[in-house]
Amino acid sequence: MATEAVVQNSEQTDAWSGGKEPFKASYGKLMMWYFLLSDAFTFAGFLIAYGALRFSSPTWPVPDFVFSTAPFGITGAPLIFVTVMSFLLIISSVTMVRAVQEGHRENKNGVVFWMLLTIIGGAGFLGCQAWEWNNLIGHEHMSVTTNPFGSHLVDGEYLDDSHGHAYASGETREIFNAGDSYLIHQEEGNWIKRRFISSEGVIGVQEFGPKAFGALFFFITGFHGFHVFSGVVFLLIIMLNAGSGVYIKRKNGYEMVEKIGLYWHFVDLVWVFVFLVFYLL
C-alpha cells in the first residue's frame, strides 16, 4: 500500500505537487495576489496615517493651491499636471492588458510591442514625478521637515508686500480671508514671512503650515514612485526575456507577463487612492 501511494505521488508531478492546483491558479500567480494584498495594507497604513494627521491639524494645505504648477511655466492650473500623470498610468495599464492578451495567444512580437509601450508610460510617469518633486523641493522649498504652505485662520490685510518690505503709506494693501492659502517664499536663503493685521486689529506673521504634510507627501508619493520604478525594471527584464524567446519554451501562455501585469495594475490601483487622498480631497 505504502509503496503504491509513493509511486502515485511521484506520477502526479507539478500542479503544486498535489495533482490539482488550489484555486485553479498557478503558485506564482496566487502568491503574487497575496503579495499585493500585503502591499495594499502597507499603502493603506500610510494613507490612514495621512488621514489621522490631517484630522488632527486645525489647518491643512489645500491641494489645488499646492499642486497648481505645471511644466513650461504654467501656474495657477490646479490639479492639471497630476491629471496628466494619472492618464499616463491609466494608459500604461491598458497597454499592459493588451500585452497579457497577446501572451495568451503566444504572440511574441505582440507581447514585446505592448510591454514596450507600457514601459514608456511608466517611465513618463516617473519623469513627471521627478519634475513635480524638483518643483516642490527646488522652487517652493518644501522639505520633509519644513512645509511653507500655510493657511490663514483670520480675515485681514498684509502689512508687508510679497518681498517682505513694509507697504509705503498710500500703497494698497493686499487683503485675505480666513482659510486662504499662502506659500512662504524664500529669497536668498531667507524665508519671507509677511506681517499682517487681522480684522480684529491683532498683528501677526505668516506661519509655516503643518510639518507633517511635507513628510507624508514625500514618503507616500516616494514609496509609490519606487513601486513604479521597480515595476519598470521588472517589465524591462521580462520584455527582454520574452523577446529572446525564454517564455516560448514554457508553453504557459506567457504567465510571467501575466504576473508582472498584476503588479503593474496594482501600482495603478494604488495611484487611484493616492490621487484621491492627496490631490482630490
Place this chain on the structure above:
Amino acid sequence: MGLSYEEGKKKVVKGLYLLAAVTLVEVFISLLGKGHIISGVEKYSVLLYIVGLALIVLSLYKAYFIIYEFMHMKYEVKGLALTVLLPTTLLIWAIIAFFQEGNSWKNRRELIKDKNEVEVNSSSSQTGEVIRLEDLPGNI
C-alpha cells in the same frame, strides 16, 4: 479566460474610455467643490460632504474595475477572490478608529492651548517656583 481575443480587445478600449472619463469627472467634481468652477459654492459645507463622498465612491468604482477587469479577478475562482478581498475589509475599522484618533488629538491640543492661556492669579509671582496642583487657585 472567459473572453475571446476579439471580445477582450474591445473590452480594453472600453476600459480605457471608462477610466479616463471617471478620472476627468473626479477632477471636475473636486475643482467644483473647491470653488474653482463656480466661485462661492465652497462656502457651503454640505457641498463639501457630497463632493467628498462622490469622490470616494468614484475612486472605489475605479478600483473595482481595475481589480475585476484588468487584473481578471472576475474570471478567477471565487475562493481566490475571497481570500484576497475579504481581509481588506479590516481596513474599514482602521479608517474609523484612526480618524477618530486624529480628531481626538486635535481636541486635546486645543484644550491644552486654552488652558495655557488661562491666567494664574498674579498675587504671588510664581515664576521659577515649583507649582503644586493643590496650590493653584481655581480648577486647572
